[in-house]
Amino acid sequence: MNAKNPSSEQLDVKPARSVVVEEALAGVQAGRRAGFGMVVGVDRSGHAQELKDAGAHMVVTDLVEVSVAQEVAPARRRSDELPSALAALADIKARMKGRSPAVFLDYDGTLTPIVQSPELALLSDDMRDAVRTLARRCTVVVMSGRDLPDVQARVGLKDIVYGGSHGFEIFGPQGMHFEQEQGGEFLPQLDRAELALRERLGHVPGLLVERKKYAIAVHFRLVGESDLEAVEPAVNAVLAAHPKLRKTHGKMIFEVQPDIDWDKGRAMIWLLGKLGLAQSDVFVLYLGDDITDEDAFRSLNAQGNGIGILVRDEPRDTAAQYALGSIEEVRRFLTELATLTEGTRA
Numbered sequence: 309m310n311a312k313n314p315s316s317e318q319l320d321v322k323p324a325r326s327v328v329v330e331e332a333l334a335g336v337q338a339g340r341r342a343g344f345g346m347v348v349g350v351d352r353s354g355h356a357q358e359l360k361d362a363g364a365h366m367v368v369t370d371l372v373e374v375s376v377a378q379e380v381a382p383a384r385r386r387s388d389e390l391p392s393a394l395a396a397l398a399d400i401k402a403r404m405k406g407r408s409p410a411v412f413l414d415y416d417g418t419l420t421p422i423v424q425s426p427e428l429a430l431l432s433d434d435m436r437d438a439v440r441t442l443a444r445r446c447t448v449v450v451m452s453g454r455d456l457p458d459v460q461a462r463v464g465l466k467d468i469v470y471g472g473s474h475g476f477e478i479f480g481p482q483g484m485h486f487e488q489e490q491g492g493e494f495l496p497q498l499d500r501a502e503l504a505l506r507e508r509l510g511h512v513p514g515l516l517v518e519r520k521k522y523a524i525a526v527h528f529r530l531v532g533e534s535d536l537e538a539v540e541p542a543v544n545a546v547l548a549a550h551p552k553l554r555k556t557h558g559k560m561i562f563e564v565q566p567d568i569d570w571d572k573g574r575a576m577i578w579l580l581g582k583l584g585l586a587q588s589d590v591f592v593l594y595l596g597d598d599i600t601d602e603d604a605f606r607s608l609n610a611q612g613n614g615i616g617i618l619v620r621d622e623p624r625d626t627a628a629q630y631a632l633g634s635i636e637e638v639r640r641f642l643t644e645l646a647t648l649t650e651g652t653r654a
């Protein structure tokens with residue numbers, strides 16, 4: 309569809325669910341202004357960077373590089389513009405039709421409210437019941453940035469799968485236990501980086517260094533304003549001395565992780581394969597609130613096998629397709645989903 313002559317209205321298709329393919333910078337800009345779900349720039353004269361700068365979501369040199377997986381999902385949208393997953397239950401049910409669900413849940417900010425420090429984030433009995441009921445109907449995975457034993461103890465349900473350290477370690481029923489194959493190489497570096505972080509930042513009032521097996525979270529939620537600006541440079545200095553590690557961001561935390569191509573999205577895809585759920589008759593729903601959950605939302609959009617549902621707070625860009633406004637809405641959604649999915653277990 310050409311952005312300068314958009315015909316999505318004539319076709320009765322919303323721009324947000326349409327793709328624009330454009331060679332010209334002006335066309336790319338027009339496509340973004342018109343709110344198209346994806347703008348593909350075609351670089352036939354070595355101007356890929358300009359196309360990206362003009363707002364192209366992706367740039368190809370030939371259209372043979374583009375294929376449509378199943379349906380076109382919006383690339384990135386503002387979180388406050390997303391439809392409510394509760395209000396859109398009928399729509400979601402229609403999209404799931406004939407497919408069995410597999411449900412991935414983030415922990416902090418999704419199953420429990422964000423609170424002042426990690427140990428205070430406790431799962432309510434009501435939420436545990438909702439997850440337990442859903443897990444009787446379909447595969448449920450709790451995929452967390454927390455350490456695996458920590459998230460397992462907090463959720464406390466036997467018949468579900470758990471991912472810890474952002475999917476570097478996975479544990480499930482019937483003895484399933486996976487550790488990302490390269491992860492072990494990074495443990496000595498993580499140990500040294502943890503020590504260095506504690507040395508540099510241990511004295512900062514309110515700062516907490518939380519070690520997970522395959523990641524270190526540096527929490528600054530309770531750090532006073534006068535100490536705040538020293539935190540990131542200290543983390544950067546530790547990273548400079550440990551080049552195999554990288555820094556990511558979460559809610560009032562910096563995370564130090566192995567610098568490899570592994571994240572919650574990759575872990576989700578691996579797990580779907582391992583569980584025999586990487587099939588066209590499975591529909592994946594991933595609920596999460598944080599930046600690290602965006603990797604999973606993007607994977608689902610790319611593969612066309614499910615939807616991301618953002619538990620939203622501050623407005624931001626997201627690859628999720630629906631949103632929920634609170635932890636209580638998450639509980640209600642999971643309860644409704646359990647009812648919808650009765651008898652559909654994959």
Ligand SMILES: O=P(O)(O)OC[C@H]1O[C@H](O[C@H]2O[C@H](CO)[C@@H](O)[C@H](O)[C@H]2O)[C@H](O)[C@@H](O)[C@@H]1O
Pocket residue numbers: 414415416417418421422423424425426427429451452453454455518520525527529558559560561563598600
């Ligand atoms: O992937 P998740 O399960 O969402 O874990 C992400 C991080 O969550 C925790 O930190 C966050 O929640 C805390 C409790 O509400 C809050 O105090 C903190 O500011 C948040 O960043 C957890 O402690 C981290 O290890 C996880 O990586």
